[in-house]
Amino acid sequence: MVSTIKTIVISGYYGFKNSGDEAVLKSILTALEQEGQAAGIQVQPVVLSIDPEWTERTYGVKSVHRMKLGEVRRAIKESDGLISGGGSLLQDATSPKTIPYYLGILKLAQWANKPTFIYAQGVGPVNRGLFHPMIRSVFRKCSYISVRDVQSAELLQSFGIDQASIQVVPDPVMGLPLPEEIGAGVDTGAPGTSVEAAERSVSEAPPVDSEVQDRSPVPVVGISVRYWNPEKRELAAIAEALREISSDRAVHFRFLPFHQPDDLQASRYIEQLMGDITRDGSRISYYLEEKQAQDMLREVGSCDVVLGMRLHSLIYAANRKVPLIGISYDPKINHFLNRLDSEPAGSSDSLDPAVLKDRLLKLLDDVESWKAEHEEQIAVLKREAALPARRIVEYLRHRG
Numbered sequence: 001m002v003s004t005i006k007t008i009v010i011s012g013y014y015g016f017k018n019s020g021d022e023a024v025l026k027s028i029l030t031a032l033e034q035e036g037q038a039a040g041i042q043v044q045p046v047v048l049s050i051d052p053e054w055t056e057r058t059y060g061v062k063s064v065h066r067m068k069l070g071e072v073r074r075a076i077k078e079s080d081g082l083i084s085g086g087g088s089l090l091q092d093a094t095s096p097k098t099i100p101y102y103l104g105i106l107k108l109a110q111w112a113n114k115p116t117f118i119y120a121q122g123v124g125p126v127n128r129g130l131f132h133p134m135i136r137s138v139f140r141k142c143s144y145i146s147v148r149d150v151q152s153a154e155l156l157q158s159f160g161i162d163q164a165s166i167q168v169v170p171d172p173v174m175g176l177p178l179p180e181e182i183g184a185g186v187d188t189g190a191p192g193t194s195v196e197a198a199e200r201s202v203s204e205a206p207p208v209d210s211e212v213q214d215r216s217p218v219p220v221v222g223i224s225v226r227y228w229n230p231e232k233r234e235l236a237a238i239a240e241a242l243r244e245i246s247s248d249r250a251v252h253f254r255f256l257p258f259h260q261p262d263d264l265q266a267s268r269y270i271e272q273l274m275g276d277i278t279r280d281g282s283r284i285s286y287y288l289e290e291k292q293a294q295d296m297l298r299e300v301g302s303c304d305v306v307l308g309m310r311l312h313s314l315i316y317a318a319n320r321k322v323p324l325i326g327i328s329y330d331p332k333i334n335h336f337l338n339r340l341d342s343e344p345a346g347s348s349d350s351l352d353p354a355v356l357k358d359r360l361l362k363l364l365d366d367v368e369s370w371k372a373e374h375e376e377q378i379a380v381l382k383r384e385a386a387l388p389a390r391r392i393v394e395y396l397r398h399r400g
Contacts, residue, residue: 007044007398009075010188011105012089015049015066019258020173020312022058022119023293024086027172028119029059031389039393044110048105052258058292060273073108075085079394085388086120086172087149088332092128103138113386115395119388120172122332123152136160143395149335165389170339171313174378175385177296178301207302219364220252221245221317222303222322224313225266228329229348235266237346238327239273240305240353243359246274250281254303256296258288258310259366264288277306301323305363307356309348311336318378323363323370340377 009026011020016097023362028044036043045062049055052063064071076082077347082105089102118139126132136159139145146167147153223242225235245251255271257263264286265305271284300306301320308314309327313337317324324340326333329348337344346354363370 004040004397005042005044006036006081007079008392008396009044009046009048009079011048011066011082011084011102013046013087013334015051015063017054017260019290019293019296020310021087023297023312023316024171026059027176027385028086028291028389029061030174030177031172031386032393035389036394037214038157039397041349041393043393044397048075048080051062058209058233072105073112073197075111076109076112076114078115079109080104080259080399081115081117081143081392083117083119083392085117085121085146088122088124090123091125092123092131092266093125093330094384096128097124097149099128100133103134106138106142110138110141113398116141116390117205117388118142118145118147119392119397120146120148120169120385121152122148122171122335124155125331126155130335132159144388144391145342146391149339151331151335165392169356169387170381170385171312171315171336172385172388172389173297173312174319174381176294176297178298178321179233217251218250218283219304220302221360221364222254222300222306222308222313222317224256224263224264224269224306224308224310225270225298225327226309226310226329227266232269234327234329234348234351235270236273237351237353239270239358240272241356241360243274243277244353246277246282247282248357248361249365253277253282253284254299255286256285256299256306256313257288258296258313260288263310278334307360309333318374318381321371321378324355325359325363325368329357337366340374340383 014025032043047055047061047063048066049063049067052065055063064075084106090099094098123212139161145165146169148166153168156166157163179202242253255267257267287299297316300316303322306317306322306324309329311332314324314326326337326344328334330345345359
């Protein structure tokens with residue numbers, strides 16, 4: 001029976017409606033709820049969001065505006081601690097303002113004498129040397145630090161963070177279940193779950209969009225792309241590889257835009273380059289019905305193979321045991337693929353269409369072998385994804 005209520009503020013890139021980041025938030029909320037129930041604690045989250053009203057409607061939790069300092073300080077003051085993460089929050093590749101913002105939120109909590117927790121973050125790149133001592137100063141005062149890959153841990157160590165204080169865990173989304181799996185006995189990595197009701201859960205899953213239901217019996221390749229290379233070389237290479245595959249066999253290419261409108265535009269660009277492939281029996285469609293993160297997770301699970309540039313498209317695929325191929329635009333792609341003993345098919349700067357075609361065809365011909373080969377790795381990642389929530393709940397419970 002839940003006997004203690006603990007309020008925790010959660011800071012991250014939330015409310016921007018990026019599917020991957022929203023999946024991270026949903027994963028953290030789910031893990032905290034499950035671990036809290038197991039420990040007899042009711043965790044009440046307060047999410048810092050760019051769109052608090054949307055976040056409250058979507059997740060059923062309290063939310064305050066991430067840029068309204070007064071509201072943020074009040075939420076922290078009334079809380080029992082602050083979580084920073086997950087995602088790639090501490091990096092200066094996208095903006096020099098990102099690191100100061102997230103460190104500033106952590107510092108506000110530390111000034112208020114609240115425990116701070118780093119939740120499965122991907123750290124880096126940090127190209128500006130002035131940020132190194134800032135990160136070291138804040139992280140040394142954190143009550144718990146977890147990162148999602150070895151490379152992030154090594155980077156923190158280079159800043160002066162003790163190795164023993166850093167726990168390497170999977171991305172939180174590896175442990176995200178579908179709604180129908182929660183409480184149904186499906187192995188989500190949370191305490192007290194099993195695989196006994198897996199088949200029942202799948203049969204009870206709510207229907208997906210009509211486009212999926214109307215698919216012809218051809219293999220489905222889910223495709224998640226984004227703009228990155230200024231000359232769009234990787235998108236052109238993908239288009240050529242897909243066009244060649246369609247001339248070899250009939251395939252359903254299902255584009256999965258994770259961040260709209262940019263990813264949708266990048267997908268349309270590839271479609272234009274591919275030209276008309278319907279004469280060969282292939283087809284192209286788009287999944288645009290996503291309302292919340294688990295919608296996309298379910299959609300990815302309905303694919304036979306996933307080709308992804310977006311990190312969380314690959315994590316979704318692994319979560320659903322769908323064979324995957326990654327194209328690297330950032331080291332975080334390589335880091336995740338390493339967890340599955342895999343390598344990217346190429347990068348945003350160097351992608352050979354012939355190599356990509358061969359990799360995709362090989363996966364399509366050998367789906368079950370890929371699943372068997374990676375089954376245990378994926379099971380371990382799912383179990384380990386709950387570790388940060390468990391540690392945080394334990395800390396809060398013992399603090400009284």
